[in-house]
Amino acid sequence: MFFTQKKTVATKARKLHSIHGLLNGRSFVGKLEPTHEFVYAMQSAAVVNGKLELTGKVSVKISSGKTATAENVKATLRGVQSAMNTAQRPASFKLTVPSAFAADAQDGLPLTELTNTRSGLGVIYLALSALDGKALGVPFDLSSVQLNGRMTAIDQTARDLQWLFNQTAAALEANQPSVAEPYVSEIDRTLRG
């Protein structure tokens, strides 16, 4: 056989570059590697230095069943991945606020699916402020970890946040903080419950 594949297993602690989490209500829920359940519960939102900054609480459940937490964890938006599905405007959100997306062309030519006003948001990539892995009871270096927040929109709150984050990301990317402002306020209101 010409293949030289050999099975290797990680044997010691290492730096974690990214964590994957699914949006569930107001929280991203995932795992630090296969073993440790992880929750980032968002509590507030603001625009800081032109970037969306979330504040929340990290909880890590370790194998003994205990949960360790870190409060006041900042999560700064690094980037987004536009989705292969459409986000829906929350029914409670006022129509008078200008959209961050330009209106679709009305020239009779076909449009590209799932683009601009018909777009959704697939993932938000957030840089978390430094976490102390040891204090959280996990054998990982979490000093500069990235949270990959998947917007699966599995409940109404998550659906609302998906649309609001999409508008916010578009406005901030276009350097239009005033356009983003009402969306960020609504995110903040939603997160504060």
Add this chain to the structure above:
Amino acid sequence: MQVKKSVRKVPKVYDAVIIGSGASGGMAAKQLTEKGMTVLVLEAGPLIKPENFAMNANSYDSMYRGFGPVNWKQHEQWMQDTAGEFSRDFYIKDTEHPYTTEAGKPFQWVRARVVGGKTLHWGRLSWRFSDLDFKAKSFDGWDEDWPISYKEIEPYYDKVEELVGVSGNRDGLWYQPDGKYQPPMNLTCGEQMLKKGANKTGRAAIVSRVAMLTNATAQQKKLGRANCHFCGSCGNGCTVGAMFNSLNATLAAAALTGKMTLRPNSIVSHLITNTNTGKAKGVAVIDRLTHQASEFFGKVIIVAGSTLESTRLLLNSKARQHPNGLGNSSGALGHYLVDHFGGINVRGAFHMLAGRDPINEDGKSSGLFVPRFRNLDNKTKMPNFLRGYGFETSAGTGRGAGAGRFAGFGSEFKKTVRHWYTSPVSMTTRAHMLSRFENFVELDPNGTVDAWGVPVLKVHIQHSDNERAMAKDALACAQEIMKEAGAEILSVSDQMTVPGRIIHELGTARMGSDAKKSVLNAHNQLWDCPNVFVTDGAAFVGAANQNPTITIMALTMRACDYIQDEMKRGNL
């Protein structure tokens, strides 16, 4: 970039290090080892042996009935459009492989980090480009011509077709050149009717040319490959080797030479260059499973990791002599990203075919192709768009029998499905997207990384009004053909696909005649670093409207001949 500090240096210097094991990497491995060179093939993903492919799996064999675990796709592989329950291991997990886009401007990036790459599940359509494509600027003035002509690449197309095994007809169309084909697969009754409909409207319609064996050669049999038996399950991996993939053909041939070392689970983070000369001397690798860092060295580096992964690698390979990424002195690296677009579809039914007895060939996965018919010459010149499109069509349903179209259960349901299953017909557009500088990729400017800490791409791409005008024309023409064929039109789709969805992403490290405007010369060689070659879809100057894989393989084969010649001359 963060990597482990404990670097294990491997002193061996290979004649060539090949990054990627798909259509291009596999071909490079075969060509160079057969020339006597030692090669190391680095594949970022695992090895899945063909005996573990799920070709014979039926949905009813699975507790998930072919849909996979609940929400699996949305939670793990949301961008892997063509991944199914039985083929999902061929694809990356999006959870580990981020990339970013602009909000509201999606790009669907389907990736296969696995030994064999996307050849394990590719569509197999194998159309040559012609000078209508290679010299497109000379026809309409847009962008740049390729630095090669059809005549220069024609002998390589011949060799590639004979090697991989392409079934098809010789149809005598100058703009869709003929090649070296095995016998074509028969058209279904519905496809014959659609062909007549296309011909009535003045358009050619030809049997699809697919990389599937219908008359295996002695060499192909020697590698264990057999003729297609029309099971229609190609996307789950072909265990009999009828469908070309790297594993059963090019890598297998390279292995026979004893000159190839294949290393799966080896993620190349960047190329290492000599700080004095600026030439490449090797690659830095992170083990996918252990995250252990290591380095490997070669006289020549062949970058064949798939279009955007290759460009990402070059952008991540900054050095003193290459401050903007390796091969980017022109500023063209990352730019001119294209994909074909589809989404302009017409579906219908030939009612007269309902109730026909099934035949084995109903399971074939090839169909009928309507080649480009716009902007071929002055007579077909369109006033409102450049370039053109073709239609991929099929009639009949093959495996699965289109049961999802009907409601019901039990014996009556089965009767209904059997009655109608030979009647469906569909046409979908495969269209040219103009190469434009403003469609590009860059390293994410805000520092987004993947699970191994390697900086990821941000993709900027959207269709122009040229594509939109073409789409409108395609929609009208498809309906015209369908009506002329006598089908009842049941539905039309009038939105163009998101870029990337067709999985023909091309460009971003283009070839050219001018080092100031391109990344590669006419031999896929970096202008800025002569011992590095980019041989996959990144090298394309334009997309044409035909499937690109056979051209990727021909370019790779040609580049390998050049490498051998240059090595003999002492230039590498």
